[in-house]
Amino acid sequence: MTTTANEPLLVAESVTKVYRTGQQEVVALDELNLTVWRGELVAVMGPSGSGKTTLLNCLSGLDDIDGGRVLVEGRDLFAMSDHERTAHRARSMGFVFQSFNLIPVLDAAENVELPLLLVGVPAREARERAVAMLDKVGLAGRAGHRPNELSGGEQQRVTIARALVAGPAVVWADEPTGNLDSAMAAQVMDLLRRLNEDEGQAIVLVTHDDGIGHSAGRLVTMRDGRLIRDEIRAPAMR
């Protein structure tokens, strides 16, 4: 256990997000509080429009907030300049979206090594780590394939490899199985669970799937921009 193991990974305090379109205001996050610990797999569920994607976008610093604060590894995301926040995100966070967001002209290994190149890892080392990560997600034989030469499940596993390759503190996943058939969805979820269990990778996962939500170590439920339930099913820390 490291000396930082007892520190929360992420603390969201009274976070408010208001979308304004014309005369209309939508309070998408309403003084929301959430603490995420190292090693947790947190599923976020709730009805459509309850603020799940907004939570992910705001707590990861992809989008601005209108009130409150978000600490990631003790650092206040919104007290930083945009540049610092982008750099902090590149170092400490990985992302997996429903639409795989792979770069079509790059092969699997090139897609996976991108985050490493962005933080200045030398090309040879970046390639070695990308190939090792592809091996870990079961795609050692597909390193040279472009996204259109891979199945949906394989593309999502490349995305997961890309999200994890730089060793982020937390991976944010928004409906990662939403575009997959049930067999591929199960494979992708098994992989995320294994990475969480074996490597202690913290994952915050938005899902509409009850089975996925209830199999997570922790399930938080949102309604109207607030957390209305927080159920822990497994030890929060390892």
Ligand SMILES: Nc1ncnc2c1ncn2[C@@H]1O[C@H](COP(=O)(O)OP(=O)(O)OP(=O)(O)O)[C@@H](O)[C@H]1O
């Ligand atoms: N860019 C935007 N501009 C204006 N309103 C927005 C914007 N994005 C989201 N909203 C509104 O904020 C609220 C929360 O949206 P959000 O996408 O976070 O919900 P969600 O729980 O992820 O929904 P779903 O399950 O349907 O994806 C909704 O009422 C939505 O209409």
